[in-house]
Amino acid sequence: MLNDNIQVPATVSISPGRVSGNVYAPASKSSMQRACAAALISKSISRIYNPGISNDDMASLHVIRLLGAKVSRQDNGSLLVDSSEAQAAKDLQINFGESGLGIRMFTPIAALNKFPVKITGEGSLLCRPMYFFDEVLPQLNVQVKSSQGRLPIEISGGLVPKDITIDGSLSSQFLTGLLFAYAAADAQDVTITVNNLNSRPYIDLTLKVLQDFGLRVPVNNDYKSFHFTSSQCAPPGEVHYTVEGDWSGAAFLLVAGAVAGNITVKGLDTFSAQADKKILEALMDAGCSMSVRENEIEISAAAGLKAFQINATDCPDLFPPLVALASFCTGKSVIEGVHRLAHKESDRAKTLMEEFSKLGVNISLQDNLMIVEGLQQVRSAQVHSHNDHRIAMACAVAALRAGGDVIIEQADAVKKSYPAFYRDLEMLRVK
Template identity: 30%
Template sequence: MSGCIAAPGDKSVSHRALIMAALAAGESRITGLLESEDVLATARAVAALGAGVHRDAEGWRVVGTGGQFRSPDRALDLGNSGTGVRLLMGAVAGTGATADFTGDASLSSRPMARVLDPLTAMGAGCTSTGGRLPARISGGCLNPVDWSPEIASAQVKSAILLAALGAAGETVVREPAPTRDHTERMLPLFGGRVEADGSIVRLTGPQALTGTRIEVPGDPSSAAFALVAGLIMPGSAVTLTGVIANPARDGIYRVLERMGAKLARTPGAVMAGEDTVDLAVESSALRAVDLEAAIAPSMIDEYPILAVAAAFAEGESRFRGLAELRAKESDRLAGTAALLAANGVTVRIEGDDLIVSGMGPAGAPGGGTVITRGDHRLAMAGLVLGCAAKSPVRIDDAAMIATSYPGFLDDMRKLGARMGTA
């Protein structure tokens, strides 16, 4: 594989740009928005809540509601988007609107109490189906809250902060470990005021946002697939441009470097309050790594593709503290282990740790079929494994890849990968 591609727009930033633009007064322009199924579901939801949402040749134009969401006449269907539904729950609570939330089977199986509990403590009316979707949020006169989530989650933190825009007084979120801070970086661009000190974030409401221009940077989680492919396929040299360099998201770069990856970072422009880099990798002899649990929040979505890299490394890799993977689009911990095992890689799970026995640059046997479990990241990781394995790898379903990276197959083929339907 060789060549240069622009990293697809960051999914987390895209969701936040749409939601904050919808909350703001006046017009916002968004360029580089990731037009994946997840993000488009958020776009439809904010339109149903009263924002004017338009796509044109320059990008996306959002006419905000000035913090006055209307109560939609039908449920907001967020499809497979955990980020979209959790952040919108907070935004709806802060505006005083009432909305029902639903999603597909995968999203409906995922825990929502981690967001519903703090919103209830703030005074919002919250009902759910056993802590899962379908759920209803009824906003109102919210109170500030001092909340310490049990699990470090940027989605939970962001939902509380968005609700706090409509609360009178100081809201504090005390995380057990720092998480991605896209909300804190973007709010000031819309005129918001937020204070962050390590894992403690404070926002004093009520606050009004004002429309602005946002350029969405590239997504590290999506860029990781081409990066790993370039590392494990002999003779490869791959470059991705405009990727987020946020320390809360760059764990995958740091880990690949620890594994011996030839990876060069060239600083780029600032987009949406985020520093960016161009990333260039060459085929590399990788070595096993023992990863501490503390690094997981900075790369939680990248573990399936990192496990593929570990399969081509020398030695046994251990990835610690991956309990959060069990609450993703699927049980991603079990799914990653099954993906490797189906293709001849020795792998095991001990508690919340994933242990991969690397097979060195000679690579994995391949030849298996990956059961994707409706999970886009398992699907893409399986296809990348197939690029470098001794025998082709099949996946049982590719449709869900569009939830996060609709251009994945085109980008990988542009770089020289042979992927297609059987």
């Protein structure tokens, strides 16, 4: 009912060429999925404007419905979420599709109800580690049965917020889930202590969304602990929330502009908490000509892009667009944070090396560093997304400066975050 289905072919061919014009950033799935969670736990009425339509967004809407929220689309395109009487059904089975954030954020929330819940997923999610739940949820009163730290998982019990210490090095998403669950349970005078937290800006986004929805927000002690105080918190009223434009998807558009055009990307908030606005640092370091204005960025292909260096440990999703950019920067660009890439939709360091080598780009690894040697032009080739949306988009952008067509197999992986990606790229193309 809510899925604005955009058809994306399984194989896409991208011809080299220039891009020009204006484009709107897609809705951020990080912002949209958090909005869904916040709307559910608010036990109130929320209006979500600029809702996302990606597969991950759809998975989150599906989940909040299963957990008892009523969701309807309004004539102006916004979503009305009524969770005032939300009650999860008995014997629930939740399929999170391929969404890592979805499963890690909603599992602790689903664990708040005392009935057993079976948690499943599809595709790449089946291979991603979930052992955090086996280790942590039992300490919060939840029984967990997993398949050696992988899906499917069965939980039951009724989560009780307690002082707890967790490890945040694998993913920030588990902490996001606990923060939502603790807020939903109106946790008071309890602390989540976190060791080695990575992807910190994503936690800023979580705290921001909790605040925007009038929910209980913990005190952040330098990302080492999050303390829910015992202060009184008024029950949330009706909330109007606008989903932010997506810096992660827009990073591909900005790189397309930097290597092959003159485009303006609209709908991006430079004050956003999103991790991936850090793409601007790489673009500036590479010598792009850019004009950053309120809510839009104009970028054009500069002659003589130069190699850049960046630490992407806390914004791991930027690796694919950074590699596409580095492919056209003279010299060796260095991207730090390779260790963060192993457990995404694909093992991204490996898949970037494999697919970009087909395009003639030399990428090497030195422990936590990825080194990319730039060229003037990449090769025409047939590449494969490995069912990873960001690999498909990185290859498509690189194809704009290829010697001939680049064919992308399993190109429809983009539906996970940015279903309109190829349509937007074609719309920008100089005919």
